[in-house]
Amino acid sequence: MTFRGDRDDVRVLEDLDLDVHEGEFVCILGPSGCGKSTLLNIVAGFLPPTAGTVRIDGEDVRGPDPRRIFVFQERGVFPWLTVEGNIGFGLGRLSRQARERRIAHYVQLVGLNGFEMAYPHELSGGMKQRVEVARALAVDPDMLYLDEPFGALDSITRLVMRGELLRIWQAEKKTILFVTHDIEESVQLADRVVILSARPARIRRIVGIDLPHPRDLSSRRYLELRDGIFEEIGLAHRI
């Protein structure tokens, strides 16, 4: 993938080859500006690659598709719609009854009962993020693409949201591609962590996380895996 600039073309991604299995939770980990968001935007069909293809179930990706929903940071919720309106946004083709049932189910799933008629500006950052995840799940996609979804949240809310996402992932059985620059986050969530290098991004290593859920964040294996990634990226875990 190359970005064409006015003077220089910037090579963002190079020789990336990655297979993701159905139902898998994959974290793409890399430093800020390495091109991991670009990668996710290409996979989602928002950006056409300058070279190479994205293929899902044997089909080339040519643009965004409701079977695979992109979750932005919480700023992606529509501020002019209520929680209900947002969650029902992609459900235009359903009958009124089916739509209401679907909305009620996902309001329940993300724990927003009682806030159905609230507007996003009346909600906290964590609640807005729940709305966006519910809006994505409501159309019953095969895959979710999450681009640093918890990056703007405070650290306590972030931990809670990770737990919630894992619970939802296990309940709904979606394939998840999750972009983050947070090493701990990737080890807590993923089946596999794909470590990218600085720009132009290549895959440095893919680390399988062989820990059962719920994960014990003080277990020896967790710390081993985490420290291994720290070392791979070239960071001493001492400040």
Added chain:
Amino acid sequence: MTRPGRRLETILLPLAAAAALVAIWDLAVRWTGTNIFPSPDAVARGLAELARKGLLLRYSRDSLLRVAAGYGIAVAVGIPLGIFLGWKPAAARAANPVIQLLRPISPLAWIPVAIVLFGVSDIAAIFLIFLASLFPILVAAMNGVRGVPAMYRDAALNFGLSRGALLSRVIFPAALPEILTGLRIALGIAWIVVVAAEMIAVNSGLGYLVIDSRNAGKRYDLVVAAMLLIGIIGLVLNLLVSRVARLRAVRWGFRQEEA
């Protein structure tokens, strides 16, 4: 803040300020012993006289109808055109120089042109109000659509929306707060311009009342009475439009009104 404190600030203080202003006005008239400038008392009697003759309602209505017509046409033209220009960057680039050239021309400079085109008539006045309201609305709609974050478009496209649905379900509501601000500014300008237009182009309305009272017998009590009416109606119009900004579906766009 406690409720009584709030009441004091929002109702009693403005009333006190207005009363003080009227008192200073009254004192100034007495002190200088002027025969030309009317006292508050004379203005109140002037207003009563206008009401008795039926002119108060008739002229207010005439002015409001002209504004409704000119402003209404500007809304009907300006919002769709502005959305179109905001949506199509190429069209906006083509039209922008013309818009930027016409926009700073005071609507008053158009008065001779309006009279040549439409004669001394209602239509001339309505044309002036239309011109004056059009640009704020057009530019607000254009900028509003241009400023819609790409994230909203991407999110909407991801859900498989058609172009039409994207426009009506995402672009329009996302641009609405800015459009409403344009509508509010335009209405204020329209109300200013109707007075000027009525001084020259027609024989009724509050602007005509101002100029006619002065020309026919130097009735400055009626001049000031008409000015007061213009101010009060303008205030009410602005209050009505700002109500719209409090609707829950657009309140997000008005930061100063967030608690």
